[in-house]
Amino acid sequence: MTAVKFEKDAQGVVTLTLDMPGRSMNVLNEALTGPFLDAIGQIERDPSITGVILTSGKKEFLAGADIEGLFKITDPQDAFELAEQFKALLRRLEKCGRPVVAALNGTALGGGLELALACHYRIALNNPKAKFGLPEVKLGVLPGGGGTQRLPRLIGIQPALPLMLEGKELRAEAAVKQGIIHELAETPEEMITKAKAWIAANPKAVQPWDDKKFRWPGGDSKSPANAQVWAIAPSMASAKSYGNYPAVTNIMSCVFEGGITDFDTGCRVESRYFAELVVGQVSKNMIGTLWFQLNGINKGSSRPEGIERSTVKKLGILGAGMMGAGIAYVSAKVGIEVVLLDTTQEAADKGKAYSENLLDKAMKKGRESAEGKAALLARITPTTAYELLKGCDLIIEAVFEDRGIKADVTRKAEAMLGKDAVFASNTSTLPITGLAEASERPKNFIGLHFFSPVDKMPLVEIIKGKKTSKETLARGFDYVQQIKKTPIVVNDSRGFYTSRCFATYPMEGLTLLAEGQHPRSIEVAGLQAGMPVGPLAVQDEVSMSLSMHILEQTRKDLAAAGKPVVEHPGVAVIEKMVKQLDRPGKKAGKGLYDYPAGGQKHLWAGLAEHFPLADTQLPQQELIDRMMFAQANEAAKCHAEGVVETVADTNIGSIFGWGFAPFQGGALQFINAYGVENFVKRSRELARKYGDRFKPAPILVKMAKEGRRFE
Numbered sequence: 097m098t099a100v101k102f103e104k105d106a107q108g109v110v111t112l113t114l115d116m117p118g119r120s121m122n123v124l125n126e127a128l129t130g131p132f133l134d135a136i137g138q139i140e141r142d143p144s145i146t147g148v149i150l151t152s153g154k155k156e157f158l159a160g161a162d163i164e165g166l167f168k169i170t171d172p173q174d175a176f177e178l179a180e181q182f183k184a185l186l187r188r189l190e191k192c193g194r195p196v197v198a199a200l201n202g203t204a205l206g207g208g209l210e211l212a213l214a215c216h217y218r219i220a221l222n223n224p225k226a227k228f229g230l231p232e233v234k235l236g237v238l239p240g241g242g243g244t245q246r247l248p249r250l251i252g253i254q255p256a257l258p259l260m261l262e263g264k265e266l267r268a269e270a271a272v273k274q275g276i277i278h279e280l281a282e283t284p285e286e287m288i289t290k291a292k293a294w295i296a297a298n299p300k301a302v303q304p305w306d307d308k309k310f311r312w313p314g315g316d317s318k319s320p321a322n323a324q325v326w327a328i329a330p331s332m333a334s335a336k337s338y339g340n341y342p343a344v345t346n347i348m349s350c351v352f353e354g355g356i357t358d359f360d361t362g363c364r365v366e367s368r369y370f371a372e373l374v375v376g377q378v379s380k381n382m383i384g385t386l387w388f389q390l391n392g393i394n395k396g397s398s399r400p401e402g403i404e405r406s407t408v409k410k411l412g413i414l415g416a417g418m419m420g421a422g423i424a425y426v427s428a429k430v431g432i433e434v435v436l437l438d439t440t441q442e443a444a445d446k447g448k449a450y451s452e453n454l455l456d457k458a459m460k461k462g463r464e465s466a467e468g469k470a471a472l473l474a475r476i477t478p479t480t481a482y483e484l485l486k487g488c489d490l491i492i493e494a495v496f497e498d499r500g501i502k503a504d505v506t507r508k509a510e511a512m513l514g515k516d517a518v519f520a521s522n523t524s525t526l527p528i529t530g531l532a533e534a535s536e537r538p539k540n541f542i543g544l545h546f547f548s549p550v551d552k553m554p555l556v557e558i559i560k561g562k563k564t565s566k567e568t569l570a571r572g573f574d575y576v577q578q579i580k581k582t583p584i585v586v587n588d589s590r591g592f593y594t595s596r597c598f599a600t601y602p603m604e605g606l607t608l609l610a611e612g613q614h615p616r617s618i619e620v621a622g623l624q625a626g627m628p629v630g631p632l633a634v635q636d637e638v639s640m641s642l643s644m645h646i647l648e649q650t651r652k653d654l655a656a657a658g659k660p661v662v663e664h665p666g667v668a669v670i671e672k673m674v675k676q677l678d679r680p681g682k683k684a685g686k687g688l689y690d691y692p693a694g695g696q697k698h699l700w701a702g703l704a705e706h707f708p709l710a711d712t713q714l715p716q717q718e719l720i721d722r723m724m725f726a727q728a729n730e731a732a733k734c735h736a737e738g739v740v741e742t743v744a745d746t747n748i749g750s751i752f753g754w755g756f757a758p759f760q761g762g763a764l765q766f767i768n769a770y771g772v773e774n775f776v777k778r779s780r781e782l783a784r785k786y787g788d789r790f791k792p793a794p795i796l797v798k799m800a801k802e803g804r805r806f807e
Contacts, residue, residue: 416447605631
């Protein structure tokens with residue numbers, strides 16, 4: 097069986113159907129490109145062929161490049177030749193002397209869209225799930241099949257740049273509006289009919305860039321209209337990425353240089369920039385984690401085997417605050433019936449109103465209809481009555497972080513449940529085994545730790561208590577996937593994995609503040625390190641009063657267990673801000689930052705008085721290292737202690753859970769790329785200067801001696 101089916105009709109139109117045997121998706125590798133080249137050769141040799149239609153025998157058109165093959169490349173010459181070979185194939189297709197139409201029955205991303213752009217005309221099936229775009233930047237590379245040259249020549253430099261720099265994926269209608277797809281069809285039959293009609297009407301089709309009269313839409317790189325773009329875009333990109341994402345700079349360079357050269361030269365320039373990225377550390381980090389490890393998790397690598405898949409039909413949520421309201425929205429969005437319970441009807445109604453507000457915003461952007469909004473809201477029942485929880489498959493408790501309150505709602509809710517229903521706590525810090533003591537069925541008790549805001553954050557941390565059964569874990573895993581989130585599985589401990597590691601970031605920022613480092617330098621160091629927000633701003637968001645409450649609860653718990661309390665030096669800053677200065681954080685409108693009504697937040701001027709600057713200001717790299725090493729070292733401890741069982745869960749949890757610099761590929765990959773031996777050496781330096789919290793995790797010392805890395 098061949099990967100490319102060749103069919104010619106009575107009018108001489110050839111339909112090439114991409115259909116790789118034994119795969120659910122078509123991908124660009126030799127198994128596809130070999131037969132494709134043969135088909136093009138056949139077209140070039142046969143003068144009776146009047147046109148070509150390119151379509152797919154799979155559900156989607158083409159997923160893109162063979163990422164596995166790309167990941168293995170270590171020689172830039174190999175990467176350059178790979179890009180050049182693919183481009184040569186596309187050039188032969190678009191210059192074969194016949195009109196070529198792409199009939200896109202589904203998603204065309206990356207190399208898939210580049211193949212479609214090499215066709216003279218593009219018709220897509222009006223499929224609401226289909227996506228079109230060049231998202232290579234999200235894996236640290238750039239479109240290497242001429243995408244940086246064709247797209248700007250097709251729609252203009254200014255509209256094309258954000259699509260590639262942000263890796264945007266467009267729905268079919270948006271792709272038509274952007275001028276990437278020419279028209280839509282409602283059925284596969286209509287799509288082929290339209291393709292044949294266009295071929296008949298355009299027997300001498302050529303690509304715009306191969307036409308002698310070609311003019312760049314909106315001007316080339318030298319035009320005054322784009323001069324401002326090139327004056328501002330690099331500095332804007334640098335302000336966002338701090339130079340951590342070389343793909344961003346390389347994409348801009350490809351577009352700029354392509355805009356002052358001819359098409360074929362621009363393509364060769366693109367291959368060079370592509371080759372540099374493919375062998376670079378950033379793409380290796382990002383592909384390893386955000387492709388291979390993420391796909392493994394999504395395929396269920398952490399789910400117990402041999403247990404039938406389940407779906408939640410009715411969900412009960414205890415607590416209609418920010419978290420409960422967010423969980424209600426994402427659950428109702430996928431068709432689950434939701435009972436949203438709180439102590440007063442007003443609070444429950446307010447929780448439902450959160451969904452209404454999100455839906456109104458979606459409607460304004462054209463992403464939701466009035467019917468869709470009404471249907472989703474009808475699935476959420478706000479109430480104070482526990483009786484309405486009868487028939488729920490799953491309960492998620494999202495009340496205040498207090499053992500007593502949680503125990504009370506657990507007992508009340510369980511009284512209404514069937515024996516197989518699962519009870520989950522959304523706690524971010526309290527051990528699940530302890531909370532399960534209030535349950536009559538601890539084997540059905542689990543932790544589902546969501547992140548705020550729930551509608552935007554992609555991760556859910558699933559926590560196994562000592563008595564949680566495999567069936568309960570599997571059902572929790574299935575629910576997380578049902579609501580289109582990424583699940584990681586962790587074992588029970590204080591702070592679990594994400595809260596425990598995340599806390600090291602703001603706490604190190606607070607310690608630097610207490611040591612007299614400039615607060616602006618601290619914030620910028622966090623951003624330079626690749627974190628989404630500076631550590632002081634993060635601490636304000638989390639709220640210092642909540643951190644204080646958790647600290648006090650931890651002190652009580654450890655004292656009751658007869659365990660010593662070893663506190664981070666940053667704790668003193670939290671106590672001072674909350675208890676002496678009454679500045680508990682953003683929610684109160686005053687914390688490490690001031691939040692003027694209607695104005696931009698800014699660092700509180702009083703910091704200079706209460707945390708005076710030290711005579712010696714540390715270099716930025718020292719600040720960056722302290723913040724990054726604190727997080728990565730704690731993640732290594734969590735992995736070694738079995739809090740997180742797999743390297744994939746540890747890396748993905750760090751990026752999706754608390755925003756650990758994505759270009760580093762996650763907390764453990766940061767250690768791998770730094771070199772385990774070098775990481776241990778630098779950790780010891782930091783420990784000598786700043787305290788035992790930087791001492792390398794014992795697992796790292798052992799791995800350094802044995803020459804191992806995290807696999």
